[in-house]
Amino acid sequence: MNISRRAVLKLSSALAGLLLTSQAVASDEKKTVKKTPKKEEAFIPKAKGPRVVVVGGGWSGLSVAKNLKIFAPKADIVLVEQKDIFFSCPVSNLWFVDKVDLDFLTHDFLQAARYGNYLYFHATATGVDKKNNILHTSRGDIGYDYLVLAPGIDYDYSCWNADEVLENRLRMEYPAGMKPSSEHITIKNKVQNFKGGNFIITVPSGNYRCLPAPYERACIIADFIKEKKIKGKVIVLDENNDITIKPKGFHTAFKELYKDIIVWEPSTQIEKIDLDKKVVTTEFEEYAFEDAIFYPHVRGAKILEIAGVAKDSVFNKLEGDINQFTYEVNGHPNIYISGDARPMGFSKSGNTSNTEGAIVAKRIAAKINKEKDPEWDSPTTLCISEVGVYPERGIFITTQYKYVKAEKTFDFDKVFSDENWKGQPGLDKGENVYGWATSLYIDMFGIDKG
């Protein structure tokens, strides 16, 4: 085929045009690729007053948000919480054996926010730009005047030298049940389907979340085993040399109520966990198990580390790096850390976190209202544990804290406890736990579901 010179010229100019256009497109694309994408802003109303963003809708964050609106009504409060339902760890041990139903434990963040007159923003906090006062979240950025981090705890499996496989198997197959709520559902199924053999419960050292919870669990599972006439034992492998709280009450319950069921092994370091053979090896013994709850050490929740506000404390790794009297992050006085993520040796409990939330709210409100800094105030720990469920029998402690200068640490103060569970069954301290929980649910959510 003959192609005329004219046709060739036409074709080459068309090709040149095409080439130029595609180069232009490519260079435009490069420009777009090079451009730093503008960070998305969270789709929330503009702040009408000083904005306080609270990360974590647990026992502390809910209390900070609600109380702040009371103490500083002009504050504009946003609560950032990654979950869409509140599940109560307190009282969950009783749910394992059907003493309460799920409705008692679960609550509604929307209700809490309507009641407290703040905004609930369902998202995960992913980072903090401390220089520009911006919280990054999975649903966009939020600028703040004050930021409160109340994200609770995470687990630290390094205590057992667990590699990725073991750690993930432990998390999935033998969860600690110290963070809500799938873990608790797994544990409930374990308890309800237990057919016999050894049920291992581990107790970590350090200032772990809810000191009495593993001992209370041991008692409740032991009572369930007794009631259902299951041939089983509860083996408590405790890293501590004594029961860490309400020792008299738990010791007497172990000895007198569950002599043939609970085996309590103090000062026990686990050296190996073999999940295929279902054997735990300690310094001195091997324990075969049918089922287990492996509770590792605790650390501050991951967001503290990501935000660069975490530091090893005397007790645990990566807890809040704060001034222990004001709750302000060191070097960043407009950021606060509250609840179980704190580094002080207060009992990591819901009551402590809730009362502390009000204290932190007061401190921030004083700044917003341009008032004098409040005096240091102690949070209050109030803790009722059940040592039996058939019938219910309880023990109890309440304490505040004081600073011991010589030791540069906080200690219990004004302690009142009653560890005698032998009172009239059912009518004594045991059932008071429901009243206590209900009053705190009302405090945080504003309704009495009962």
Ligand SMILES: Cc1cc2nc3c(=O)[nH]c(=O)nc-3n(C[C@H](O)[C@H](O)[C@H](O)COP(=O)(O)OP(=O)(O)OC[C@H]3O[C@@H](n4cnc5c(N)ncnc54)[C@H](O)[C@@H]3O)c2cc1C
């Ligand atoms: C079995 C058990 C029994 C207990 N019994 C009692 C009891 O009887 N009495 C008592 O006083 N206490 C009890 N506790 C302890 C109590 O549950 C905790 O101390 C309390 O929950 C601590 O409150 P917090 O607000 O610090 O943390 P949490 O309640 O854990 O709240 C932290 C919140 O932060 C959210 N969060 C974390 N990271 C992010 C992020 N990056 N972005 C968004 N959200 C985030 C989490 O989803 C969570 O909702 C018990 C605990 C357990 C496990």
